[in-house]
Amino acid sequence: MENFSIGVREVELLALGAAFLGTGGGGDPLVGKLMLRRYMEGKGSIEIVDGSSGKDEFVLGSAMMGAPIVMIEKVPGGGEAVKALKVYSQIAGRKVDFITPLEIGGINSIIPLIVSIQTGIPVLDGDGMGRAFPELQMTTFYADGIPVSPVVVFDERGNVSVVQGVDGYWSEKIARVITVRYGGSAYIALHGMELSEYSRSAVLGSLSTAIQVGERLASKNIDSLRDLLHCVHLFKGKVIEVYRRVERGFSKGYVVLEGADQWKGKTMRVDFQNEFLIAKEGDKIVATVPDLISFVDAYTLTPVTTDRVRYGQRLVVLGTPSHPKLRSTEMLKYVSPRAFGYDVNFTPLGAS
């Protein structure tokens, strides 16, 4: 891997690819793209840096927290993410050398780029999930023993809270209620670490991958997408039911599809908590977290987030094997179906 710069075109592809890898969550990519465009005007390109080696540099995660559907209604400002980073830097007494996304998904792939434009701090080509997950402790960083805390939780009014949980679950729970109290979304800075820790723990190259996924989706070439990600065609059909509620700071619910083509006469149900978690064809589970379940429009191949799913849409459901780091015993404690309350083991896509 090597360093590279990205401009408006790559950012658009990144937003598209991240919406796919975000498996329905991570916030609407359109919102992030609009934010970034505003900040990029006349500012040139953003430096993306290989994170596979390094030593004394300090890395910080930057993201939004909250139910994506709320983030859409309160279009984010961007300046708040920089303020959150500055508060973190001050508390830690460390200069931030690199910013990392925590997840690949709509808004949360874009927020680090916006911070980069405003601060000049480069972004690392990697993240802690290789996809999107709904909770803070669901990262390779945390599975590798790197603490989530302190978490700086900032809102657009200027409220700042700093959370030092006894573990990742508590950091998540406390930061979540603060986010809900703020009105449903917050800017967070967290997971400060040495670059050497990052190199060992991150899902490396995930920003580059997202851009490549975006290219293939934009060119409507599903075969080349399959070659890149080894994804599986799980279902094709029409949305006949959507149940969605915002509960304790998450979008939760399920989608039911009625089959078309080779799935005619069959139905698929997909549950979500911000992200798609588990896909069932009839009574048979065909894909679960941490593998990626993505919805794309059957005609345009545009990824469809959990918040944008509507009755009557024609969709293709694709399953993508997760990064090997997500399938480790330690990581599965945090991201297997059981971590989301399902009494089901993880069966890797492609294993049966």
Place this chain on the structure above:
Amino acid sequence: MENFSIGVREVELLALGAAFLGTGGGGDPLVGKLMLRRYMEGKGSIEIVDGSSGKDEFVLGSAMMGAPIVMIEKVPGGGEAVKALKVYSQIAGRKVDFITPLEIGGINSIIPLIVSIQTGIPVLDGDGMGRAFPELQMTTFYADGIPVSPVVVFDERGNVSVVQGVDGYWSEKIARVITVRYGGSAYIALHGMELSEYSRSAVLGSLSTAIQVGERLASKNIDSLRDLLHCVHLFKGKVIEVYRRVERGFSKGYVVLEGADQWKGKTMRVDFQNEFLIAKEGDKIVATVPDLISFVDAYTLTPVTTDRVRYGQRLVVLGTPSHPKLRSTEMLKYVSPRAFGYDVNFTPLGAS
């Protein structure tokens, strides 16, 4: 006023008096007393310092947050309050010279004493309410422009959150949801200020007053209590209805009494949010915040908190005119009946 030391006996009187001045809230005094006894064993006395003059010394508030009924179920440890103070001191980069109670009421008059025993830091003879109120922005300190934030919110597991709200209301709202998430109670350190600010803003002498109130209650001398506080006999009767729920971190509800003696044939309803807020005889409002409404057992004169009120108890309801600082235009913004959602103006006791 002058400095003095208190021992176990004075602490018991303080707990009793604070329960009266706590107007039903502030936590069960028995719990605080038991905690303090444990810490006082063999440790001698606690130094109480006149806070009416001073300059460069740094004052910090120490308290518990949460619904008192939860504090009773999770008997507090005490060491956590010291840890909250230490985190505050570190963040502020200031040595804490004096501890102040924020309110006079069951647990929250005792917590500063427990911190004092463990740290050797003396306690100031004063507070920010001269009684108890349920929310953080309801202090003379805040009315006088001294910021509530940062608020260190600590729990018995070791979770620490630091809240910097844009104003006192936001500090309250954020610290409250964190407290609820912790399980309903938390140890807080807040309202750091210079002693010169304290001297100007605090309700001075309120710890001494609480001890005097305790002496008069212990000797069952209601006339001498009336001489000290100028309190009014509002009602006497039997509890015929109690409605109580824990809602968003508060104990809320009302009590209905059926009259005895000169109130025979009449009823009184008293609403509360942790503390008693408004007392009505029939349709007529006879006392409201910020004046103090206190319940005492008709036979023993023991104060009865909102959590301890039970069907069938025989009670006397006393109204005590609030300290002049609580009746200022600025302070009434935060503690008048309107601040609690009642469409009623404050009519001072003794004014009609």
